[in-house]
Amino acid sequence: MVKVSRIDIYEKLDKVIIPGANVSLVKYKGIRGLEIDEDGNVDIKVEVPKQAENNLKELEESVVKAIKSVENVKEVKVNISVNEKPYGTVEFKNLIPNVKFPILIGSGKGGVGKSTVSSNLAIAMAKLGHKVGLLDADFYGPSIAMMFGIKEEPVVNEKEKLVPFEKFGVKVMSLGFLLEEDTPVIWRGPLLMKALTQFLEDVEWGELDYLLIDLPPGTGDIQLSLAQNVKVKGAIAVTTPQDVALLDVKKAVTMFEKLNIPVMGVIENMSYFICHNCGTKHFIFSGNEMDTGDKLGLPVLGRIPIDSAIREGGDKGLPIVVGYPESPVTKEFLETAKIIAEKSGL
Ligand SMILES: Nc1ncnc2c1ncn2[C@@H]1O[C@H](COP(=O)(O)OP(=O)(O)OP(=O)(O)O)[C@@H](O)[C@H]1O
Numbered sequence: 001m002v003k004v005s006r007i008d009i010y011e012k013l014d015k016v017i018i019p020g021a022n023v024s025l026v027k028y029k030g031i032r033g034l035e036i037d038e039d040g041n042v043d044i045k046v047e048v049p050k051q052a053e054n055n056l057k058e059l060e061e062s063v064v065k066a067i068k069s070v071e072n073v074k075e076v077k078v079n080i081s082v083n084e085k086p087y088g089t090v091e092f093k094n095l096i097p098n099v100k101f102p103i104l105i106g107s108g109k110g111g112v113g114k115s116t117v118s119s120n121l122a123i124a125m126a127k128l129g130h131k132v133g134l135l136d137a138d139f140y141g142p143s144i145a146m147m148f149g150i151k152e153e154p155v156v157n158e159k160e161k162l163v164p165f166e167k168f169g170v171k172v173m174s175l176g177f178l179l180e181e182d183t184p185v186i187w188r189g190p191l192l193m194k195a196l197t198q199f200l201e202d203v204e205w206g207e208l209d210y211l212l213i214d215l216p217p218g219t220g221d222i223q224l225s226l227a228q229n230v231k232v233k234g235a236i237a238v239t240t241p242q243d244v245a246l247l248d249v250k251k252a253v254t255m256f257e258k259l260n261i262p263v264m265g266v267i268e269n270m271s272y273f274i275c276h277n278c279g280t281k282h283f284i285f286s287g288n289e290m291d292t293g294d295k296l297g298l299p300v301l302g303r304i305p306i307d308s309a310i311r312e313g314g315d316k317g318l319p320i321v322v323g324y325p326e327s328p329v330t331k332e333f334l335e336t337a338k339i340i341a342e343k344s345g346l
Pocket residue numbers: 107109110111112113114115116117138141143216217269270271304305306307308309310311312314315
């Protein structure tokens with residue numbers, strides 16, 4: 001009787017890369033049976049992912065060669081089956097099944113007023129009678145809690161879920177609540193990327209029509225992770241009407257499209273200034289009414305003026321839609337909310 005080491009066989013097979021899948025047979029956990037008889041003949045059952053289906057011969061040869069290089073092995077019989085599921089595909093899970101219409105709100109760059117727009121828009125949608133939630137996923141600069149004037153920490157209910165704050169008719173939760181205020185920015189991304197999916201599951205949103213998700217500026221992993229874990233129904237891009245901002249927002253739009261997230265349109269913020277004396281619109285950034293929509297190939301959902309009352313409202317935790325319900329700015333937000341609701345079909 002000869003002695004063949006199973007460990008040696010596994011070690012050799014860990015060097016056999018599955019064609020097309022870029023993973024070793026052992027790491028893929030593709031060894032489904034390994035028998036060695038007294039004479040050193042090896043009978044192995046192997047399962048490979050779909051990517052390898054056209055290269056089974058090549059794989060078989062590599063397996064035979066690898067096993068034959070182990071001491072005392074005589075003949076090798078390989079039986080390969082193909083798993084229909086390709087390796088590396090991430091299964092979609094819907095972590096917020098009670099939300100009918102999750103919307104991502106993104107921008108190409110910071111400071112264009114994405115959080116201001118998200119906050120006022122969420123309240124405007126709630127004013128129209130919808131059940132609305134707002135998730136601040138902008139962990140580089142979580143500012144929604146401040147804009148809503150929320151200072152407390154969220155509480156955990158008997159189901160061990162985080163209870164969102166309810167203010168101005170909107171349920172609000174921020175990833176920023178998970179962080180100590182002095183957590184260095186460099187840690188925020190990696191820490192929160194890990195936490196995001198768990199976080200989504202752990203918030204007691206209840207039944208919602210819309211959940212607006214305020215994304216960090218730029219393009220990246222968080223969008224991808226959300227697309228894999230939330231049935232995102234639409235995305236909205238926020239921009240200011242300058243060519244440089246448009247360039248950046250275009251990148252964000254392209255990324256949404258790559259992830260198959262339908263882009264509902266663009267909201268132009270700080271679009272114009274209304275003169276308090278004569279009521280004339282001044283297009284500060286663009287000179288005249290900007291064809292943002294045409295430039296991006298997207299519908300414009302709303303044009304929000306630049307107004308110091310917007311900033312003041314944000315700073316003191318009383319968004320303008322609540323603080324000045326009759327102002328032209330509030331009307332613009334309500335109009336934008338109506339257009340979005342119509343587009344969503346809810
Ligand atoms: N239409 C507006 N008129 C006047 N001030 C505005 C307007 N929109 C936003 N602001 C002010 O501009 C500043 C930046 O806005 P906000 O924080 O919403 O931007 P952001 O795009 O979310 O930025 P970041 O992602 O970098 O946090 C805030 O002080 C806000 O009050």
